[in-house]
Structures are given as structure tokens and as C-alpha cells.
Amino acid sequence: MSEPRYVRRFDRVHSVTHIALMLSFLGLAATGMPLLFSDARWAWYLSRAFGGFEMAGSLHRFFGTVLIVVFVAHIARLVRRVVVDKDYSIFWGPTSMVPQPQDLKDLYANFLWFVGKRPRPTFDRFTYWEKFDYWAVFWGMFVIGGSGIMLWFPTFFARFIPGWVFNIALFVHGEEALLAAGFIFTVHFFNGHLRPEKFPMDLVIFTGRMTTHEFEEERGAERARLAAEGKLDEIAAPPPTSGELAFGRAIGTFGLVVGVVLVILIFYAVLT
Template sequence: MSRQKLIEISDSKKIGDRNMGEIFFKRFTLNQLAQHWIMIGTFMLLVVSGMPLKFPDAWWSPVIINILGGFSMRTQIHHAAGIGMVILGVYHVVYHVFVDKESLLDRKVWPTLKDAKDFWQTILFYLGKADHPKYGRYSWKEKFDYWGAFWGMVMLCVTGLIMLFPFQAMEIIPYAYVHLSTIVHTDEALLATLFIFIVHWWNVHYSPEVFPMSKAWLTGNLSEEQMKHEHPLEYEEVMRQMNEKGDRSFSR
């Protein structure tokens, strides 16, 4: 992410004199934020319109379908949101592979050996046997979130498209795999839903550390306090770069 601003210094007109001069650390670009917002929108629609079909015998299944406006409306919502998500996925890959000029190998999102160590250290920390690991730009949890979502998107989009066009798909693959898609699709969807609702929301909403929520998904920024706390290695790196430049406001 070398081409983008690393920090942003708050504007007194917007935030007020009290916070004047406070440093915000740039975490996500507007592009990334927008992708996340579209992801939230389509994901929620897909969960609400899809789960009544995963659990057709549950008491809430017909309730939700009625709220959505009947079965065919449910299907249309699911298909429209699904196609939206497919487009988002394609855009994401195209943008970050072909448009973003930064070398693919330099991206900080790739898993490293440190992540494996951090992962183990986190378990030890939870058990009270080690210090909390110090994270760089992305912690192992965030990388797992990202790659989990990436894997899930690929699985869900491919199987979803197979189910949307079953007879076209059958020209290439046997019938068994069309049926298999329904199993993979719903299993992956359940996995994604539970992971988001339990694990991801714990990390960014419920956890006492960020409760009621981390505002990074709205502003794209982290405060200096949060930065020191959650990404100390990145904080040190940014500070070192700034000292080399000798100018705290280089990014403006």
C-alpha cells in the first residue's frame, strides 16, 4: 500500500478544536470501504433470503419468506443480490490484481510464518501463558477473515451460478455436480454466516476492546491509540518512516 496515504491529520473545521492535530492512520481507502459496504448489503440480503431455504422446516422460514414478499420475490432478491456479489468479487480481483500498481508479492495480506507463530501465541495468551502477539498491518485473524471470505466468495459464486443456470452447467458437468453445488452452496453459506455473526462480529463489534464497534469500516481510519494497541508493529514502522522524512504532515 505504498502509494496511498499512511496517515491523515484531522481537520479542525470538521472535527472541532478539541481534537485538532490528532493523527489518524489510514487503514482502508474509500474504494476498499465501498467494497466492504456493498459486501455487507449483498451478504445480508443473501443470508435473509437464503436461510429460509436452507432450513425449510424451521418455524421462522415461512415467516421470513412472507416478510420478503413471497417465495418468488425471495428468489428474485437472492438472485439479484447474488449477481451483485459476483460482480463485486470480479471487481475486487480485477482491481487489486490489475489496476492496483503495487507488486502482488509486496502485499501485506499474504499469510506468513509470523502469522502461524502469532496464531499459536494468541492461544497461549488466551490461556495466560504468553504475552499478546504484536501485529503488523494485518493480524492473522484479519488475514484469515480475508482469505476465508475470498474462498467463500469463490465457492458460493461458482456453485450459485451453477444453480442459477443448471441446464447450461449440465453441458459441461454431470448432474451429480449440479446437485453437489446445492450442498456446497448451503454449507459454505452456513459457514460464512456463522463465521461473520460469531467470529467477525466478536472481533469488530462485541469484543470489549472495540464495543460497540470499530469505526474503521465507516471512516477507514484508526486513531493513534487504536493503532498502538492493535497494530504496534505497523505503528512503529509508520513512525520510523515519518521521522526519516522529518515532517509529520508529509501525507497532506
């Protein structure tokens, strides 16, 4: 068997962004969930494992700050692409995160494949479920981040905002957090990592690279498009080093394990 060849899917900034996003999100979920499930026995222990509610609160604000910084840095990068590089492809087209008519077709085709009515569809640079993940983070950043900052500085915001809004802020902060954690730790984990094709995890976000075989199977549309544009050579990449693979596996395992444990605790608390 010949050595697998690789293509580059993500650059280093993408990987670092995802890792910072992931770690801060795990930290936020772990420090916040004890409050939301304060009835559960594990919440009692977990809140003490973080050194009490004051310390858990400080950590929560720290992770929240990290996540906001990651988000702002990402937006800044997009702005730079548009303003400096005059790259408008982020707004529309096959490499845009903006939902396209093609996404609806992909969704339909994928469901047909699920039920065995057609062969497996292949996708362009971003699939519809990846776009959903992406915009879910955007939505979550505004809902959870916005309400979180309000609740962090209530006396300041109360100068402009009536008290009943804080009731809404508190409510949506917890509810949206539940949605985000529940979604990431089940659906995103499955789509990105745990499904049989990828099990136990897909390292592409950590190493930035995937094999040409995987690329052809999964991103056939992208491959065809790049081939037509004559840009296939541009994405050819050297294989990830053993160090990079080990790092990806370690951090990926950490994220998956913490997330799965948290979602089990959530299920346990909801069901009991």
C-alpha cells in the same frame, strides 16, 4: 484531554467495498436461509416477508450479482496495483494478505496472551484472523458463487456438466453458506466489533480511520515499521466528521443487528 489524532487505515474504496459486500451478504443470507431451514416456523414467515419464494429467489440472485460485481471489482483493483502500479507488495511481506510465517508466531503469541502467559501481542497491517476472514471470502466466492451460478442456469450448465455435479453444487451452496453466515455473524462480529476492546463496534472500516492510540496498541509492529521507513506522516489523517461517524454507526448497527438476528434464528432452527 487532548483531541485524539487519527491515522488512515482504509481508503474510501475499501469502505465502499466492505459496505457493498456486507449488504449483499446480509441479503443473501436472509433470502437463502429460509430454504435451508424450511422446517422452522420463522422460515415460513421470512419467505413470505420477502414476497414468496419467487421474489426471495429474485432478490437472492440480485444480491448474488452485487456480491460477484464487488468481488470482480476488488480483483480488478488488485490487478491494477500489480500491472499498472508495479506494486508487488500484495504477494509477500508485512502488507500482503498472503499468510506469512509471522502469522503463525502471532497466532501463538495471541494464544499465550489469552491464557495469561505473556502481555498482549501487537500486530502489523493485517492480523492472522483478518487474513482468515479475507481468504474465507475468496473460498466462499468460488464455492458459493460458482455453485450458485450453476444452479441459476442449470439447463445451460447441463450441456457440459453431468447431473450428479448439480447435487454437489446444491449441497455445498447451502453448507458453505451456513459456514459463512455462522462464521461472519459470530467470529467475525466478535473479532471485529463485539469484543470488549471494540464493543459495540469498530468504525474503522466505515470511516477508514483509527486513533493513534489504538494504532499504537493494536498495530505496534506496523507503526514501528512505518516509523523506520519514515512513512508515519503519510498515514496521518484528519478526524472523521460527525456525519461520517453517524453513518458508520448507523450502517454498522444495521449489519450487526441483522446478522445477530439471523444467527439466532439459525441456532434456534438447528437446536429445535
